[in-house]
Amino acid sequence: MADATTTDPVYVTETLIAEDIDAYLDQHQHKTMLRFITCGSVDDGKSTLIGRLLYDSKMIFEDQLAALESDSKKVGTQGQEIDFALLVDGLAAEREQGITIDVAYRFFNTEKRKFIVADCPGHEQYTRNMVTGASTADLAVILIDARKGVLVQTRRHSYLCRLIGIRNIVLAVNKMDLVDYDQSVFDGIVADYTAFAASIGIDSFTAMPISGFKGDNITTRSANTPWYSGPTLVDHLETVEVNSARDAEKPFRLPVQWVNRPNLDFRGFSGLIATGSVKPGDAVRVLPSGKTSTVTSVVTLDGNLDEAVAGQSVTLCFANEIDCSRGNVISAADAPPEVADQFEATLVWLNEEALHVGRAYWLKLATQTVSATVQQPKYAVNVNTMEHVAVKTLELNAIGVAELATDKPLVFEAYADNRTLGGFILVDKLTNATVAAGMLHFSLRRAQNVHWQALDISRESRAGLKNQAPAVLWFTGLSGSGKSTIANLVEKQLFRMNRHTFLLDGDNVRHGLNRDLGFTEADRIENIRRVGEVARLMVDAGLIVITAFISPFRAEREMVRSLIPEGEFFEVFIDTPLAVAEERDVKGLYKKARAGNLKNFTGIDSPYEAPANPEIRIDTTTTTPEEAARLIVDALLGDR
Amino acid sequence: MIKTLTHLERLEAEAIHIMREVVAEAEYPVMLYSVGKDSAVMLHLARKAFYPSPPPFPLLHVDTTWKFQEMYKLRDQMARESGMELLVYQNAEAAERGINPFDHGPLHTDMWKTEGLKQALDKYGFDAAFGGARRDEEKSRAKERIFSFRTASHGWDPKNQRPELWNLYNARKNKGESIRVFPISNWTELDVWQYIHLNNVPIVPLYFADERPTVERDGMLLMVDDDRFPLAPGEVPVMRSIRFRTLGCYPLTGAVESTAKTLPAIIQETLLTTTSERQGRAIDKDAGGAGMEVKKQQGYF
DSSP: BBTTOOOOOOOOHHHHHHHHHHHHHHHHOOEEEEEEEEOOOOSOOHHHHHHHHHHTOOOOOHHHHHHHHHHHHHSSSSSTOOOTTHHHSSHHHHHHTTTSSSSSEEEEEEHHHEEEEEEEOOOOOHHHHHHHHHHHHHHHEEEEEEESSSSSHHHHHHHHHHTOOOEEOOOOOOOOGGTTOOOHHHHHHHHHHHHHHHTTTTTOOOOEEEEETTTTTTSBBBTOOOOOEEEHHHHHHSOOOOOHHHTSSSSOOEHHHHHHHTTTEEEEEEEEOSSSSETTTTTEEETTTEEEEEEEEETTOOOOBOOEEEEEEEEEEESSSSOOOTEEEEETTTTTTTTEEEEEEEEEESSSSSOOOTTTEEEEEEEEEEEEEEOSSSEOOOOOTTTTEESSSOTOEEEEEEEEEEEEEEEEOOOTOOOOOOHHEETTTOOEEEEEEEEEEEOOOOHHTOOOOOOSSSSSHHHOOOHSSOOOEEEEEEEEHHHHHHHHHHHHHHHHHOOEEEEHHHHHHTTTTTTTSSSSHHHHHHHHHHHHHHHHHHHHHOEEEEEEOOOOHHHHHHHHHHHSTTOOOOEEEEEEEEEHHHHHHSSSSHHHTTTSOOOOOBTTTOOOOOSOOOEEETTTTOOOOOHHHHHHHHHHHOOO | OOOOHHHHHHHHHHHHHHHHHHHHHHHSEEEOSSSHHHHHHHHHHHHHHTTTTSSSSSSEEEEOOOBBBHHHHHHHHHHHHHHHHHEEOOHHHHTTTOOHHHHHHHHHHHIIIHHHHHHHHHHOOOOOOOOOOOOOSGGGGGGGOOOOEETTTTOOOOGOOOOBBBBBOOOOOOOOEEEEOOOOTTTOOOHHHHHHHHOOHHHHOGGOOOOEEEEEEEEEEOOOSSSTSSOOOOOOOOEEEEEEEOOOGGGOOOOOEEOOOOOOHHHHHHHOSSSGGGBSSSGGEEEEEEEGHHHHHHHHO
């Protein structure tokens, strides 16, 4: 089947190892690296293709091969022939199911390159996995079954590759052996794909007719496709340009990971160069401060470097001492990146728990971690039709465009220009799960014109004037638990003790500040966010703030806690069992809710998440309101 | 013309980046040090990552008391040279019960290594531990994350691992949870050898062929490293030119007959050989095809 005039690269390598190991090592030492992903539908033959690449490049040892042969007979899907897919389907659970359920990474070498393959599953519900695999790839191999042509899945995979910014697309029309290597089948599929690709902004791709199972046009030109004059898959993979080469030509950026300070005479800034290059004598600017300096040395264990480029991990020393720490970005002095705190971005939702509009998440971008909130999405994208759909939130595997705001300015670039300074993840503050991946488009102008006003009178002097330590007593509990009653008693008692206080009550705030909000989950989150911000202003003014809100969600209470200086936030859990609160039913609300006349009522059809570790817990079944107030005041003033 | 990085330069930069992220974000990191060739590379990378400072974390050796003598020698030497603190942990219960590879089979690995590692991590309260595992070693490792999360009881749940995008690692965790971090995940065995070769990384001499006293057990060639090795009546160890492809407890580690005395010769032999790396160890075969996967869920590295 192989063309007799082309040499088999695998064979040459093997001879070289046996006859001249030093020459082989020299060759291996100078190899470059290409990372690529393979995507296709369930039966397009991805695993078989990867198994074939590993097999042809001799990455399979004899003991593995023996196991493979026996497995092929037991559970294989190829009759008595070797089922290459069994080589790459990893975890026991999925080996039995016969599908790949996570991203797996494989490795092989040819004479010119080392390859890392991300094996991505094709199921609809695994957008998450494909985006993960694509995020580190230079190239994507999109597999099409020659018998089936361009499918919905093909479109979805192509769209995701485009979204993540993969420029090199290979359209591998697989299983050509099953259509008798018919050129018209191949040409028809390429024509279909060309029309679709242009519509989503893929302007070039390389199409090739292959058979992973039989080995056609994988490492050697196939005699079965004399009508095809393009490269084999491996030829193409060996010569295509890698991302890091392109990154080196952009302006210099190094996100600082760690400040290296072994003694008073050495101060270096360590990080991985994201783009561009740097050498001693270069003028640099540190963002967000904007301070400038000159690089004196590029330090490594192997000696100082004359120049370092994108992709290298280095340590830089400066001519003068300027403030620079983890999260800062060192950049070319004359071409710095932007700094902003409001953005538009594309989000890919990765978690079973959907996006909570308005809730604060951790946002990690390069080495910067800030708190960020996401607005209601402008739209989501239907990945099968590319249509824009109006949505209120983003569920698992959804892709949407939304605005987001951060609590501190971020040094950034558009994702299209710089993956490192434009790609980010969102992390749930309670579970610490990575819930979303995002790609920044641009900053929103309004943020740039609103600056913090530096105040001459400090919060300490305001508190000092009142002769008290400011604090927030944050009451939480079911409707009818006794929050407002106890909060009132606490305020009266503090007032009598000459303390300056202010009580924010749920119902009262909803008549004014929050009159535009209802009781949906998103509105409840916004309600608490606003009250949290007001409480923050009031503690800054030196007051003791008492709030009485149901505040059912743990995440929002934690969000408010993070707004208030440490040691000044007291979560007061008014612990009343639902049955007791419902029996009291002071405002008749439980009756209404039970009758179905009141929607989203906490405890009935909306959850209450009790605090895990409140500063103060009051059991109202054993404590009177007066006793409770005394306990709370003691806890607040006890150690002050 | 701008320099294009070689694959080894990119792998090195990636590993250094990962180590620096952990040091910046974890509270109390540690590097697991098994004295094998992967550990040797890890230690070298750590020294590069933080130079001119010494790596800002200790080395932890979970000892089974059954390692080769030459391993103990190199371990102590490397700790001195790197300026790092060396912590050696031995499971007291295993010592007390006299658990050994000759009489106790799989229990030996379970008590000394799996339990020993858990106990050591709990004792010192480490929240991040660097390991030298690679994705190419074994099928179930091909899907392992670079930051692998463990519950407070050190369990590994394959369904509950975090997606890793770009080179952004989420190192956040709740109290008691910990992360195992694998900076050389994307290296192959050949990469490791070549890196050792190019950087003159010190490794245990047992990787090089030499005349050593050996006996055969169940088709494996074992080295008689000390007088704890039970010989059959009348059995005399035979001197053979052997070397090791992986190093563990000496009674559990099979040698190969070889004359490779230089790194290029070792690499040549590795590339031309027909059995995969872990084949020399008994551990993968314990539970049929899924041996390593089951071990991992129990908390083995």
